[in-house]
Amino acid sequence: MSEEIFLMKGNEAIAHAAIRYGADGYFGYPITPQSEVMETLMDEAPWETTGMVVLQAESETSSINMVYGGAACGKAVMTSSSSPGMSLMQEGVSYLVGAELPCLLVNVMRGGPGLGTIQPSQADYFQTVKGGGHGDYKLITLAPSSVQEMVDFVSLGFDLAFKYRTPAIILSDGVIGQMMEKVVFPPSRPRRTEEEIRKQCPWATLGRTPDRKANVITSLELDSSIMEENNNRFQAKFKKIEENETLFEEVNCEDADYIFVAFGSAARICQKAAELARKEGIKVGLIRPITLWPFPSAVIAKYAEKVKGFLSVEMNAGQMVEDVRLAVNGKTKVDHYGRLGGIVPTPNEVVVALKDKFGC
Amino acid sequence: MSNNIIDPANMIYTKPELMNDNQMHYCPGCSHGVVHKLIAEIIDEMGLREKTIAVAPVGCAVFAYNYIDVDWVEAAHGRAPAVATAVKRLNPDKLVFTYQGDGDLAAIGTAETIHAANRGENIATIFINNGIYGMTGGQMAPTTLEHMKTATCPNGRDIHLNGYPLKITDLLAQLPGVCLVTRQSVHTAAAVKKTKKMIRKAFENAMEGKGESIVEVVSTCNSGWKLSPAASNDWMVENMFPAYPLGDLKNI
Numbered sequence: 219m220s221e222e223i224f225l226m227k228g229n230e231a232i233a234h235a236a237i238r239y240g241a242d243g244y245f246g247y248p249i250t251p252q253s254e255v256m257e258t259l260m261d262e263a264p265w266e267t268t269g270m271v272v273l274q275a276e277s278e279t280s281s282i283n284m285v286y287g288g289a290a291c292g293k294a295v296m297t298s299s300s301s302p303g304m305s306l307m308q309e310g311v312s313y314l315v316g317a318e319l320p321c322l323l324v325n326v327m328r329g330g331p332g333l334g335t336i337q338p339s340q341a342d343y344f345q346t347v348k349g350g351g352h353g354d355y356k357l358i359t360l361a362p363s364s365v366q367e368m369v370d371f372v373s374l375g376f377d378l379a380f381k382y383r384t385p386a387i388i389l390s391d392g393v394i395g396q397m398m399e400k401v402v403f404p405p406s407r408p409r410r411t412e413e414e415i416r417k418q419c420p421w422a423t424l425g426r427t428p429d430r431k432a433n434v435i436t437s438l439e440l441d442s443s444i445m446e447e448n449n450n451r452f453q454a455k456f457k458k459i460e461e462n463e464t465l466f467e468e469v470n471c472e473d474a475d476y477i478f479v480a481f482g483s484a485a486r487i488c489q490k491a492a493e494l495a496r497k498e499g500i501k502v503g504l505i506r507p508i509t510l511w512p513f514p515s516a517v518i519a520k521y522a523e524k525v526k527g528f529l530s531v532e533m534n535a536g537q538m539v540e541d542v543r544l545a546v547n548g549k550t551k552v553d554h555y556g557r558l559g560g561i562v563p564t565p566n567e568v569v570v571a572l573k574d575k576f577g578c
Numbered sequence: 579m580s581n582n583i584i585d586p587a588n589m590i591y592t593k594p595e596l597m598n599d600n601q602m603h604y605c606p607g608c609s610h611g612v613v614h615k616l617i618a619e620i621i622d623e624m625g626l627r628e629k630t631i632a633v634a635p636v637g638c639a640v641f642a643y644n645y646i647d648v649d650w651v652e653a654a655h656g657r658a659p660a661v662a663t664a665v666k667r668l669n670p671d672k673l674v675f676t677y678q679g680d681g682d683l684a685a686i687g688t689a690e691t692i693h694a695a696n697r698g699e700n701i702a703t704i705f706i707n708n709g710i711y712g713m714t715g716g717q718m719a720p721t722t723l724e725h726m727k728t729a730t731c732p733n734g735r736d737i738h739l740n741g742y743p744l745k746i747t748d749l750l751a752q753l754p755g756v757c758l759v760t761r762q763s764v765h766t767a768a769a770v771k772k773t774k775k776m777i778r779k780a781f782e783n784a785m786e787g788k789g790e791s792i793v794e795v796v797s798t799c800n801s802g803w804k805l806s807p808a809a810s811n812d813w814m815v816e817n818m819f820p821a822y823p824l825g826d827l828k829n830i
Contacts, residue, residue, distance in 0.1 A: 243668055271667045275660065276693035283657035283690070287664035290651040291631070295664065313654050412669075423649035423665075425628045425672055434643045436634075436652030 222403050228368040228394045231401050232298060232324055233258035235372035236270070240407040241322075242293035243271040245284035247303060250336040251392040252326035255298040268409050278303040282310030282323075289319035290435040292415040292422030294376050298324035300392075301342050302333060305350070311385060312351030315452070316437025318421075320379035322372065323357075323387040326395035329560035337560025338392030340482060343537035346389050347511045354449060356456045358386040358463065359510040361481040365399035367508075373404065378463060380418070382455055389510060391533065393483035393562060465508035466517055470496075474503030476576060477521055479542050480531040481507050483562065488531050491568035498569070500578050510538070515545035527551035527576045531568055534558065551576065594618035596627065600644045607807025608712075609797035610639055612764040613677075613704060616774045618646050620781055621673070630673045631665050633658045637679035638712040656687025659694035662701045666784075673781055675702040681711050684720040684746040691746065698755025698789035702780035705747065705792055708799040709818060716802035720744040723821055728802070743821055747794045751827040757783050758791035759827040763819075765798070765811045779829075796822045 226234070232255050236244060246256045256274060264270035271288075275281040281297045288295030299307065304325045314321060325346065329339035342350075346359050358378050360371040368390065375386035416424055426432045439445040469489060471477055476495075478488040485506040495502040505521070507514050518528065527550055530539035539554040546552050555571035557563045572578065596618035604610045621630050630648040634640060636655035643650035653661040658676035666674040683691050683705050694701070710728055711717040717730040721743050725734040735743075751759040758780055762773040773795060780791035796818050798810035805813055 243664060245664060271664075273663070273667065276689055279657070280660040280663075280690055280693065283654060283660035284664035286653070286657070287633070287651060287661035288668050290661070291665055291668055293668045295668070309654060310657075317652070423631050423651050424669065425631060426647070426649050427628055432643070432647050433649045434652065435650070436643065438640060438652060 224401055224403065225398055226365065226401060227254055227396060227398050228362070228365045228390060229254035229326065229396070230258045231365050231368040232372060232388070233262065234403060235369040236296060237262060237264045237268060238403055238406040239373050239376055240268065240294065240409040241270055241296060241376070242409055243273070243288045243295040244297065245273050245275050245281040245288070245295065246297050246299065247275050247278045247281050249300045249303045251328055251338070251395050252298050252300045252324070254395070255324065270409065278306040279310070282307040285321050286310055286314055286317070286319060289314065289321040290317070290423050292419030292424065294380070294410075296322035296324065298326065300326045300328045301330050301339070304342060304345065308345070308351040311357065312353050312355065313437050314385045315355040315357070316353060317435050318383040319385065319435065320376070320383055321385050322375045322379060323385055325387060325389050327389065327391040329558070335560040336392070338483060338562055339533050339560055340391055340484060341534040341537070341558070342389065343510065343532070343534060346387060347513070347541075355452065356459070356511050358382070358384065358459060359389050360386065361389050361508060361510050362394055363482050363485045363506060365394065365397065365401050368394060369401050369403060382459055384455065389482070391482050460512040463509060464512045464514050464516070466514035467506040467508060468517060469504040469506070471503030471505060471521055473501055474521070475501045475526045476572060476578065477503045477505055477525050477528050478531055478568070479505050479507070479518065479528055479538065481510060481538065484531050484533055487563055487565055488568060490565035491572070494565055495569050495572060500572070502572065507538070513541045513545070515541070518542060518545035519547065522546040522549040525550055526578075527553065529572050529575065530554045531563070532556045533562065594622055596622050596647045597645060598647045602645060603641055604638065605801045607798065607800040607810060608638070609708065609764050609795060610706060612770060613706065613773070613795055614642065614645050616770070616777055617704065620774065620778045621648060624778070624781060626673045626781070629671065631669065633662045633665065633674070633676040635676070635678040635682040637682050639677050639679060639706065640713065642677050656682050656685070657690055658682065659687065659690040659699070659701070659703070663694050663697070663699050666699060666701050670700070673785055675704060675781065675784065677704045678706070679712070680705070680707045680709065680719045680721040684744050688746070692749070692753070695750050695756050695790045695792070696753045700784050700787045701790055702777070702784045703790065703792045704777065705794040706797050707794050707822060708797040708802070709743070710799050710802040712799045712802045720746070723817055745822070747792055747827055750792055755789050756792065756828060757789040757830050759794070760829065761794040761796060761822055761824050761827065763796045763814070763824060765814060794822070796824065
């Protein structure tokens, strides 16, 4: 299939992108506002075409452990959920990192804490970027701000996960999941054969052949000196990812006096807010982290030398702003503007907040 | 004919080829070692060495992968049936089995156990029921008998406080997705032989796509029970068997 253009929801786009990527399996549990991912997959019935397995599990706990099982076999497997479901999955995420398994996770965030609301939010930044499960780990975190990026980040997420043998997550939100936009799909790729997987993933548990020792996928090591070595290996891998895989978008920062830092749907709002501010004569730019981890600290540090202030605009009570502050390192003013509980800010209120906080 | 006892021609019993030489961590007298040996023998006899993907639990058998020389996936506590579900669905031509204890299968993993069985996953489950948490030092398990003393019920299991011993395999036998549920033991040569036959049947069912098979092995934990291996066997016969009677609960 060649390149094709469609109009669809972000959640639907994730499903189609997974099939076209040649994903081997999806395991999930319904939760608003991301249920269209599994609904679309069930409707598309890829097991009849590409052979992709799609299964509704009994819980998010089970979904993430199915992902663990599939990933152990070197298969390209994924799950998606929304905030409360992601909380349930955190045990499994920690095990996936500890066992060095590649997979793709998708969180279409809603407001919390607790059952919260089904409206959009970005309040799972800490959970995702700072490690929601136990142990020292990082999660490659991709933050889409359009339906097109929902498509693009499926393949990017899988590719990075396999490159580094560690999970990647698409941290989206209810706005991006539910809104419809034009999307362009890349050509379909065939699923890898077992032979190809054995070659690409010599560690995979696909049955022990006479030419190799038995493969064991585990995160357990009772000898602390070896466990420390394992952790050092993980940290070296995380460092390599930080050095090589940071992504961000920069809009009109060159002449800016103030810079918005925002990701996902908040970045879309800030793009408009920056335009409105410039019409009022305030020179505002935007830095949009695309990878939330690794965080684009270098570009923020660069502009910290010349701008009057950064405003971190988030649909939460102030989470990413901590990483902005670390990058700025006291060189200029940093503030946060956020709406909570599922409220999406308007561009106008962001401009008002900027003027308020920086007296401009 | 040589009279040399180490002449291979005179050997009547050997360690299964799939059992490696790693020193076992199991306590002397524990049932795990026997069941491991049976599994290793059966995989070889069925010619499935290259087609087996085993799923290890959390519990004493967490290190099962150190002893049986096939590919293993170590699951989080209780999640082996979910892990095995994906492994089998993504590799339908492979033998996929879980090896789980009572805490793993019947407490923390109850949801995964029941739903994998109810979906009729084409996997086999070997379920070691010794009525106690061995690995963590002998605490109460869901299958601990009434009045049985453990580290967390030092005065004996009180049903008013702790509920009843959970007969999880009786529950599983009700599910249409399950084709075989049997309760066996490995305390005598005859029992070992019978258990081997049923594990083989479970593996055959999994390969033939007949649905899920569960082989419960009522087992001893002499360390946790604080009895000698021989006394543990006697205690098991007297106390465990009346609560968990041996035999097939379902075999279709």
